Each structure stands twice: as structure tokens, then as C-alpha cells.
Amino acid sequence: MILKALLVGAVIYIVYIMFFKQKNVEKSSTTAKKKEQKPQANEMVECANCGVYVEISESILSSGKYYCSDECIKKAGK
Ligand SMILES: [Zn+2]
Incomplete structure (x- = not known):
């Protein structure tokens, strides 16, 4: 029973980490896009x-x- 609980906990942990990482990537990519638009290179x-x-x-x-x-x-x- 303890092993099962640990396994479920590990799966939740992995899913949480993956979701968190994905969110971070999305955030950094959008900020990168914003940074690209900000310089007046094409003005x-x-x-x-x-x-x-x-x-x-x-x-x-x-x-x-x-x-x-x-x-x-x-x-x-x-
Ligand atoms: Zn000229």
C-alpha cells in the first residue's frame, strides 16, 4: 500500500514538473517574442x-x- 501511494505521488510529481516546465517554456517564449518586437530594428x-x-x-x-x-x-x- 505504501509503495502504491509512493508511485501515485511520483506520477503526480512528474506530471506537476512537466506542466510547470511547459508553463515556463511558454512564458519564456512569449517574453522572447515580446523582446523581438520591442527593438525598433524594422522601423x-x-x-x-x-x-x-x-x-x-x-x-x-x-x-x-x-x-x-x-x-x-x-x-x-x-
Ligand atoms: Zn539619402
Whole structure:
């Protein structure tokens, strides 16, 4: 009888651990997705010189304005 109780307890314990782990994975994956969305990697910014839209990660920030290339910074500086 004690062995049976232990077995049932072990099964409940395993199920509980698996469920808990699954919940943790779900939580971490959703937070990871949220983290992916938060950075403005895909945000488009307009070049202050030529008006071309470039990804913010690809753009060059110069004196508070975004530019698509070094050429546009030089042209805007003239
Ligand atoms: Zn430009």
C-alpha cells in the first residue's frame, strides 16, 4: 500500500514538473517574442537628404537626423 501511494505521488510529481516546465517554456517564449518586437530594428526612417526610407538599423544618425548613407550626410552638410 505504501509503495502504491509512493508511485501515485511520483506520477503526480512528474506530471506537476512537466506542466510547470511547459508553463515556463511558454512564458519564456512569449517574453522572447515580446523582446523581438520591442527593438525598433524594422522601423523605417526617412533620409533627411534624399527622402529614401531606410531601416533604422541601416540608417546613419547625424546631428539628430537620419541619413541613408555617408554621401547624404555630406550633401546635407553642404
Ligand atoms: Zn539619402
